Amino acid sequence: MALLFAALGAIPERMAALERETAAMRTDVGAIRDALPPRLVSPADAARCFAVSLPTMRRWIKTGKVPVVKVGATTRVDLTRLHGVDEVTVRRLACIATARNDSDDR
Numbered sequence: 001m002a003l004l005f006a007a008l009g010a011i012p013e014r015m016a017a018l019e020r021e022t023a024a025m026r027t028d029v030g031a032i033r034d035a036l037p038p039r040l041v042s043p044a045d046a047a048r049c050f051a052v053s054l055p056t057m058r059r060w061i062k063t064g065k066v067p068v069v070k071v072g073a074t075t076r077v078d079l080t081r082l083h084g085v086d087e088v089t090v091r092r093l094a095c096i097a098t099a100r101n102d103s104d105d106r
Contacts, residue, residue: 040069040076049079 041049046066047057057077060066067081 039080040071040078043075043077046077046079 043057043061044054047054050057052060057066061068061075061077067078069076069078
């Protein structure tokens with residue numbers, strides 16, 4: 001019985017510790033969320049992110065190179081569905097570019 005009462009007595013202390021941990025995690029998640037770019041951005045904002053002109057971004061949207069979401073009558077670029085290029089793809093594209101340059105030189 002004494003063990004049960006001791007365990008029950010420790011509950012408020014343990015709850016307070018959990019509440020402090022939860023508050024700290026909320027702060028961390030908020031900081032992470034603030035650091036992330038918005039999920040859906042306008043084509044103009046996406047063009048700035050990619051350092052390309054707005055006509056280029058619009059062309060990429062039209063050809064499907066960039067994933068978009070329609071929100072009413074507006075188009076938004078979905079940044080969460082964009083992926084970087086991996087090392088294997090970079091090598092493959094470099095080989096293709098090198099081959100093209102070599103054939104242009106001839």
